[in-house]
Amino acid sequence: MNKRLVFAAGALAFGLSAPAGAADMAARPYTKAPPAAVATVYDWSGFYIGANGGWGSSRNSWDSVAPFAVGPEGSHDATGAVAGGQVGYRWQTGTWVFGLEAQGDWADLRGSNLSTLFGPGFRNDSRINAFGLFTGQVGWATNNVLFYVKGGAAVTDNRNRIYSTATGAQLASTGDDTRWGGTVGVGLEYGFAPGWSAGVEYDHLFMQDRTLNFTTPAGVAFGADRIRQDVDLVTVRLNYKFGGAFGGRY
Numbered sequence: 302m303n304k305r306l307v308f309a310a311g312a313l314a315f316g317l318s319a320p321a322g323a324a325d326m327a328a329r330p331y332t333k334a335p336p337a338a339v340a341t342v343y344d345w346s347g348f349y350i351g352a353n354g355g356w357g358s359s360r361n362s363w364d365s366v367a368p369f370a371v372g373p374e375g376s377h378d379a380t381g382a383v384a385g386g387q388v389g390y391r392w393q394t395g396t397w398v399f400g401l402e403a404q405g406d407w408a409d410l411r412g413s414n415l416s417t418l419f420g421p422g423f424r425n426d427s428r429i430n431a432f433g434l435f436t437g438q439v440g441w442a443t444n445n446v447l448f449y450v451k452g453g454a455a456v457t458d459n460r461n462r463i464y465s466t467a468t469g470a471q472l473a474s475t476g477d478d479t480r481w482g483g484t485v486g487v488g489l490e491y492g493f494a495p496g497w498s499a500g501v502e503y504d505h506l507f508m509q510d511r512t513l514n515f516t517t518p519a520g521v522a523f524g525a526d527r528i529r530q531d532v533d534l535v536t537v538r539l540n541y542k543f544g545g546a547f548g549g550r551y
Contacts (some may be wrong), residue, residue, distance in 0.1 A: 337539040341447035343492045346393045347544045355501075355536035359410045359457075361427040362529040365418050366512060369524045370419045379412030383534060391438070391542075397540045398447055400438035407431055410532075415466065421513035423472070424464045429532070431458040434484055434504065447500075455484040455506040461528060463515060473515035473523035480530065482508035490538070498540045506532035 342539035362376040385406030390396055410429040415421045433456045440449030462471055484507070492499030508530040515523040 304319065340484075343442070343444055344393060345391050345398045345440075345447055345492075345542075347542045348388075349476060349498075349540045349542040350386070350388045350391050351385050351538055351540035352384075353404070353406065353536040353538040354382070355534065357381065357383045357408060357410050357429070357532060357534045359412070359427065359429050359530060359532045361412065363416075363425050364527045364529075365529050366525050370418060371505040373419040374419070374425055374526065375414045377412040377414035377425070379410040379429060381409040381411055383408045383410075383432075383536065387538070387540075389438075393442065396442050398438070398440035398442050398449065400440070400449070402434070402436050402438060402451070404436075405431070406433070406536075413464075416463075422466055424466050425526075426462045426464055427528070427530075428462075429457050432456065432506070432508075432532070434486075436484065436486070445498075447490040447492075447498075448488075449490070450451065450485070450487050451504075452485045453483070455482050455508065455532075456480065457482075457506070457508060457530070457532065459530070461515075461526075462514060463523065467495040469520065473517050475513040475515055478511065478513060480508050480511060482506055482530075486534075489536075490540070496542050496544075500538045500540075502536050502538055504532075504534040504536075506534070508532065513535075 358383035359379040363374040365372055365374055383406045387402055387404040389400055389402030391400035408429045408431055413424050413426040416423040416425055436451040438449045438451045440447050457480050461478060462474040467471055484504050486502055486504035488500055488502035490498050492498040510527055511531045514525050514526045517523050
């Protein structure tokens with residue numbers, strides 16, 4: 302009986318002491334939830350300036366016209382290096398990127414062929430010394446990768462000459478030939494650092510056909526040719542965009 306009384310008294314004492322012990326325990330501290338993660342995205346909007354360099358090829362077809370001998374004189378490719386710069390502005394709406402750009406390049410595209418009309422004694426020579434592109438762009442961006450198409454106006458600065466294959470002397474030339482046409486192109490650009498991007502671009506220039514008069518170095522009329530011209534360009538580009546290149550998005 303005494304043992305049962307002692308056991309009951311101990312159980313009662315434990316039951317009474319448990320709430321008091323729980324009350325003495327410190328409250329659990331409140332922990333604030335961590336902020337939502339912010340994704341870093343590349344922003345293509347803003348003014349940019351850059352440099353480019355690469356290779357070009359111009360297809361030139363000559364046809365002699367009246368009042369001189371009439372007939373085709375053949376075609377040739379004028380190929381060589383190009384280098385220059387570009388300046389533009391882009392604005393981004395979601396994944397879509399729109400832009401305007403002006404590009405000017407020095408060029409050294411040269412080519413020639415022997416005349417099929419006047420014989421192998423005459424060599425027709427074409428050169429492009431410079432060109433310019435004035436284009437609009439529409440692109441699609443995946444963060445810091447931009448794919449775009451472009452189109453607009455093009456201008457080339459040309460020199461057309463006729464040489465003697467026997468002596469190498471210049472027989473006649475057209476002087477300056479500034480020619481306007483259109484251009485379409487496609488490019489891929491990669492933003493590799495804040496403000497900096499690099500890319501590669503292909504452009505095709507549709508230049509108008511022109512009838513040009515040739516004169517000798519003494520100014521005497523030598524002939525006239527209708528010359529058709531198209532140009533293909535492949536360039537590597539490096540751009541710097543002013544302002545921040547990255548933005549936050551939750």
